[in-house]
Amino acid sequence: MRNPLLTILILLLLGCSKEIEEPEPFEPLPIGSYCNPKDICCYDLSDKAGAFDLYSSWEFAGFQDITTDHGTLDNLTCFARTAVFALGGEDYDNVFKVTLQFSKEDSKLSxxxxxxxxxxxTFSNKITGCYSSSKAGNLSIVAPEEGIEFIPNNNASNTFPVLEFEADFLKAIESVESYEIKSNKLYLTSKSISEKLLFIAIED
Structure with a gap:
């Protein structure tokens, strides 16, 4: 009886004497590099490789506060986006995007x-206009009334967040005075507001 117990004891000691491997160190993801897929107001703000210029396709992420280290985005844009999402059936595969595309072709507006x-x-409007830019980063945008077409986005277009967003956004766009491109991000500076308008390049 003693021999089997001794054998088991020796096996246990040998098993415990094996060096315990240390787990791999946990490295948190950089701030802004990951978004919960259920958070429609979150954007990946990490730099992306690629060639981006003014003529890339851009999606508006929000008005970004440039006075803080984190560069937080405004609440109004998120509220408007949430209203459109909630009243549009909450389709995570087709979240509405506010998009901007600059063309090299001349405008046909008078x-x-x-x-x-x-x-x-935008959430409620299709806007065609014109602009002038320089290599130094100067940018002037004109959005004449004849180029603004109201396209209601379900019932959300009549909600307070969307109505306020549309007014603030158009005012900011019409008073843009410069632009800057950093990696996959386009920043527009407007003389009417302290925040920058942040756009993210749309991936093909």
Whole structure:
């Protein structure tokens, strides 16, 4: 009886004497590099490889507070986006995007002679206008009334967050005075507000 117990004891000691491997160190993801797929107001703000210029396709992420280290985005844009999402059936695969596209072609609007065209789609409006830019980063945008077409986005277009967003966003766009591109992000500076308008390049 003693021999089997001794054998078991020796096996246990040998098993415990094996060096315990240390777990791999936990490295948290950089701030802004990951978003919960259920959070429609979160954007990956990490830099992405690629060639981006003014003529890339852009999605509006929000008005970014540049006075803080984290560069937080405004609440109004999120509230408007949430209203459109909630009243549009909460489809996570087709979350509505506010998009901006600058063109190299001349605008056909009567108020935009000899100026290039741009197209902007907001929650409630399709806006075609014109702009002028320089390599130094100067940018001037014109959104004449004839180029603004109201396209209601379900019942959300009549909600307070969307109505306020549309007014604030159009005012900011029409008073843009400069732009800057950092990696996959386009920043527009407007003389009417202290925040920057942040756009993220749309991946193909």
């Amino acid at each position: 108020e935009c002679p000899n100026l290039a065209a741009f197209n902007l789609r």
